[in-house]
Amino acid sequence: MNLLNRLLRRRDPSGQDIAAQRLRLVLTHDRANISPGILALLKDELIAVISRHLEIDAEKVQVNFTEDQRETRLVADIPLMQARHRRSSD
Amino acid sequence: MAGKIITISSGKGGVGKTTTTANLGLGLAMLGERVICIDADIGLRNLDVMLGLENRIVYDIVNYIEGHCRLRQAMVRDKRFPELYLMPAAQTRDKNAISVSDMKRVAHEAAELADYVLIDSPAGIEQGFRYSVTPADLVLIVTNPEVASVRDADRVIGLLEAEGWAPAQLIINRIKPDLVRRGEMLDADTVLDLLAISLLGIVQEDPNILIASNRGQPVVLDDHSIAGQSFRNVARRLRGEDVPFEPLKSPSILQRIFGAR
Numbered sequence: 001m002n003l004l005n006r007l008l009r010r011r012d013p014s015g016q017d018i019a020a021q022r023l024r025l026v027l028t029h030d031r032a033n034i035s036p037g038i039l040a041l042l043k044d045e046l047i048a049v050i051s052r053h054l055e056i057d058a059e060k061v062q063v064n065f066t067e068d069q070r071e072t073r074l075v076a077d078i079p080l081m082q083a084r085h086r087r088s089s090d
Numbered sequence: 091m092a093g094k095i096i097t098i099s100s101g102k103g104g105v106g107k108t109t110t111t112a113n114l115g116l117g118l119a120m121l122g123e124r125v126i127c128i129d130a131d132i133g134l135r136n137l138d139v140m141l142g143l144e145n146r147i148v149y150d151i152v153n154y155i156e157g158h159c160r161l162r163q164a165m166v167r168d169k170r171f172p173e174l175y176l177m178p179a180a181q182t183r184d185k186n187a188i189s190v191s192d193m194k195r196v197a198h199e200a201a202e203l204a205d206y207v208l209i210d211s212p213a214g215i216e217q218g219f220r221y222s223v224t225p226a227d228l229v230l231i232v233t234n235p236e237v238a239s240v241r242d243a244d245r246v247i248g249l250l251e252a253e254g255w256a257p258a259q260l261i262i263n264r265i266k267p268d269l270v271r272r273g274e275m276l277d278a279d280t281v282l283d284l285l286a287i288s289l290l291g292i293v294q295e296d297p298n299i300l301i302a303s304n305r306g307q308p309v310v311l312d313d314h315s316i317a318g319q320s321f322r323n324v325a326r327r328l329r330g331e332d333v334p335f336e337p338l339k340s341p342s343i344l345q346r347i348f349g350a351r
């Protein structure tokens with residue numbers, strides 16, 4: 001991003017940023033051979049399965065791909081509901 | 091010792107594979123290397139016109155594979171650099187005329203006669219892509235700094251990895267320094283970061299390339315062309331020289347006014 005843009009504190013993302021962002025997404029899905037719709041489905045199923053064993057905060061569940069070099073992994077962030085009656089010690 | 095077999099590929103068409111093959115072929119020949127360029131784009135022969143050798147073709151690669159001529163007869167010698175040869179594609183056949191093992195045999199035979207064998211791959215990821223990359227020791231992926239082209243490059247890189255084919259290096263072609271500076275075009279770092287392979291060259295958009303292809307005199311021969319300099323540097327890097335990446339240069343006012351050089 002050039003100096004002028006920074007000086008003008010342009011709020012809109014540049015064409016460059018948008019292209020990079022869109023690419024990141026399509027590459028992730030291409031590499032994992034999974035369409036974006038499947039990911040949403042997978043998330044719902046994960047929530048259903050885990051809910052059978054744990055009380056989770058379904059609203060806040062995040063399922064995403066992360067990329068490290070050319071390695072893709074699926075990362076699920078599943079917050080548990082605050083246990084109200086947790087024992088202080090075992 | 092057999093020469094190195096390098097395939098120029100991309101997935102997407104029109105990104106500059108043939109331009110790159112012609113310029114690197116000449117660039118390596120200018121450095122004194124023995125080079126054979128194979129046009130593997132059967133049915134869409136183009137490398138001959140880029141190199142300015144179209145008038146001297148008698149036989150082509152399919153004639154050789156089918157046993158109608160000897161290997162030497164299917165190679166056109168460049169008058170500028172007698173150690174540079176073109177093996178033309180057949181124009182009236184299609185990609186099914188060549189099998190993976192045919193191309194492997196031809197490429198390895200050529201490698202016995204040269205220091206470098208460059209294979210100009212057709213677009214796509216089907217048969218033509220397969221027979222082009224199978225014999226390679228190294229695959230050069232050409233991409234343009236735009237979403238569709240980078241995406242296709244990634245697909246090709248993924249296939250090379252999955253099939254255990256040769257390692258890949260990247261050439262980013264048609265980058266426009268003005269647009270990058272204004273934040274309107276993907277920059278080389280972002281493309282590299284996304285594709286995560288090593289970089290061999292960055293070639294700017296250069297109107298001299300069109301002029302050069304009209305004349306059959308690739309820009310690598312032109313001392314004043316920005317892209318020509320980049321291709322000369324890529325040729326040297328291929329030989330293992332450590333050549334720093336050239337800074338992006340906007341065309342000068344004069345270059346702007348007169349379009350090209």
Ligand SMILES: Nc1ncnc2c1ncn2[C@@H]1O[C@H](COP(=O)(O)OP(=O)(O)O)[C@@H](O)[C@H]1O
Nearest residue numbers: 103104105106107108109264294295296299300
């Ligand atoms: N760096 C560049 N600057 C300007 N034009 C270019 C550049 N690289 C390629 N071109 C043009 O792009 C077109 C496609 O190039 P070509 O090498 O035939 O692509 P491919 O073989 O991948 O289909 C040609 O018209 C060529 O002149």
Ligand SMILES: [Mg+2]
Nearest residue numbers: 107108131136
């Ligand atoms: Mg081509």
